[in-house]
Each structure stands twice: as structure tokens, then as C-alpha cells.
Amino acid sequence: MEEGVDFYFNEEGLMVFTEAYHLKRGHCCKNKCRHCPWKYGKKKGSSPDKKEK
Numbered sequence: 001m002e003e004g005v006d007f008y009f010n011e012e013g014l015m016v017f018t019e020a021y022h023l024k025r026g027h028c029c030k031n032k033c034r035h036c037p038w039k040y041g042k043k044k045g046s047s048p049d050k051k052e053k
Contacts, residue, residue: 001007006021019035022028032041 007015007017010016019037022037028038028040
């Protein structure tokens with residue numbers, strides 16, 4: 001894994017996986033990840049620019 005490509009650290013110091021990492025992994029973990037390319041847990045019509053936890 002490469003920082004800045006597969007993950008980054010948010011303001012709280014937590015590791016956040018990127019969409020690129022999720023696509024490499026190849027499946028959804030169903031944890032409502034911030035950058036989920038499968039949009040699991042996202043409300044339909046929600047803006048991807050909104051800050052989500």
C-alpha cells in the first residue's frame with residue numbers, strides 16, 4: 001500500500017482508504033467507506049462533495 005494512492009490520514013489521524021484501494025481489493029466490505037466505488041450506504045442523489053463520516 002502506498003500513502004497518497006491507496007490511503008491518507010484524515011484530520012483526526014485516522015487512515016482512510018481511497019477509491020483506488022477499494023477497486024484494487026475488488027469487493028465491497030459493506031462498512032460504508034467514505035470512498036466506496038460501489039456507493040454502499042450512500043443515499044441516492046447525495047452529493048459526493050459533502051463531507052461524510
